[in-house]
Amino acid sequence: MRPAVQTDVTSRGKYETRLDPALWAYIDSVNAWYPQEIVGLPVDKQRAVYNRMCRAFHQGRPLGVKTRDGLIAAADRGIPVRRYQRAGEAARALVVYYHGGGFILGGLDSHDDICAEICAGTGFEVLSIDYRLAPEHVHPAAFNDALAAFEWAAKTSSLPIVLCGESAGGNLAAAVAQATRRHARAAIGQVLIYPGLGGDENAGSYVEHAEAPLLSVGDVAFYRDVRSVRRQSPDDPTFSPLRDTDFSGLPPTVVITAECDPLSSDGETYRDRILAAGGKAWWHEEKRLVHSFLRARTTVPAAAEAFVRIIDAIAALGRGEWPY
Template sequence: MEASEIHPQAQAYLDRQERLPLYPLRDRNLRFLRSFMRVANWFQNRDPPAVGSTADRTIPGPDGDLPIRVYRPEGEGPFPVTMFFHGGGFVIGDLGSHDLFCRHLTRESDCVVVSVDYRLAPEHPFPAAVEDAYAATEWAAEHGDELDSDGHLAVAGDSAGGNLSAVVSLLAAERDGPDVDYQALLYPGVGLAGDHPSEEHTGIVLLEEDMEWFRESYFGSELTMRNPYADPVQACDLSGMPPATVITAGFDPLRDGGKAYAERLVADGVPVRYDNYDDMIHGFASAPGANGIDRAMEAVEQIADDLRDAFGTSS
């Protein structure tokens, strides 16, 4: 499942990260950590790729105003809409941390991309992020005119955001909620309760103590991790789920959990495209064009192509 060695560009990224005084994350003051990452994201996003327009606004959320950023492609609408949920272990990340990814996805897919700034743990543990993600998806389905939507709706996310995308799809299917046409998941944080061979790669990007911190902050206990709305692999039936793209990375402790989710979907009759980037690391696609990893754009283009196919908008 992994290549003989990490891709040189990914290794160079790891070498640069080791020079930052951040790891392990759980040992850092959380306010400082989030502020530091916002500054780093500002430098990273100084020359972003152009899209038709971007707009920051708030929508009604379960606990007050919920910030979102709407990316609109160039050209005449209407367009399909893709909800995006960022990664960061449910503890870090915001609209800025994945701005480059959302811009590239907007350009490549010709979708309106709605990035959701959901509440973070430990201040807001499970199910706060789920409630926000689902509420934002419901809002998008009900306010298509404000988004110039053509009626098609997908969800996408990386890592923790991949978890949220899968959970939103499950909630929508079980509650007869928004009609989600597709789910696109990058190295999703799912299948977390089992013991997986890929956990040998703990320490590459994701340190063991940081993974434990993320889980403690968001889930609180192992009992919560058995809840299908915390981890959709725990669901009894996934047959009502939308088709999926699941991308994993060879040198990622989350790899086998993502693969297990893809296998569960297939077993329940859901069409799945599963690809393992065997020489890549966790988070490799989060900032295409900024982290020096060419395969980041390859992953964005793959997801964009799959969204186009799902929406019937392939050129």
């Protein structure tokens, strides 16, 4: 994801020597897609650039992974989904995956290779959800689609469900986990990848990494405001999962964040609240990585190692095991 607000992408500041040269090459390649004039364009124009960038970063699907696109019937619309399966093998679990993109970007194609690699790495079926985007569809549209997708999966599949989401998708996965914790087919685990959960923006990583590469606190505020309905309640847990007052009954949870990311503290806080409520949760901060590091997994060794940890966590939870 690239910032949708005006930022100085040429100043590396304290991150100049803190980040690996290979990671800087990735950051520079992302920034190259976004000359400063793009930030003033309408969202549909920004989406077009984002989609082209995603195609450029696409790594292809691993051999043996087959896909099928379809629609989930929900209320007054169909929700586009893409199913990933490893050919010739019976899956032991179903991963419901919510993509990132600040609630305004992304879709089935933007995270296609990531979903395919999760399928290949775990042997599980993956269901990627093309939820509605802001500003055309403000909250709770994305959450409603995310919830409807879970309920459809729970009704139509006998496989145990693991929720997974990246960035904005991590917010949706957490919100769905909280809304469905007492469902007869509640998820048996969730894996959140640098999620934005609505934490305290005056403390922790929000302050220390306010101007981190690829995501700043200004960008976080922009995406939040675009998604918000008029008079949005800050205490709505379907909007900001950390604003919930009850963290009991949640599935075993693994949260992976990036050190140089204003959102990192959200993962730590979420873990602490689940543990305090008697649940199982593990948080790991990937050192010297930035928001969106999944796209750097083929060129940055630390990002590749983090992705292996993510796949291992999904695989363990899907087998009903606690990996930590």
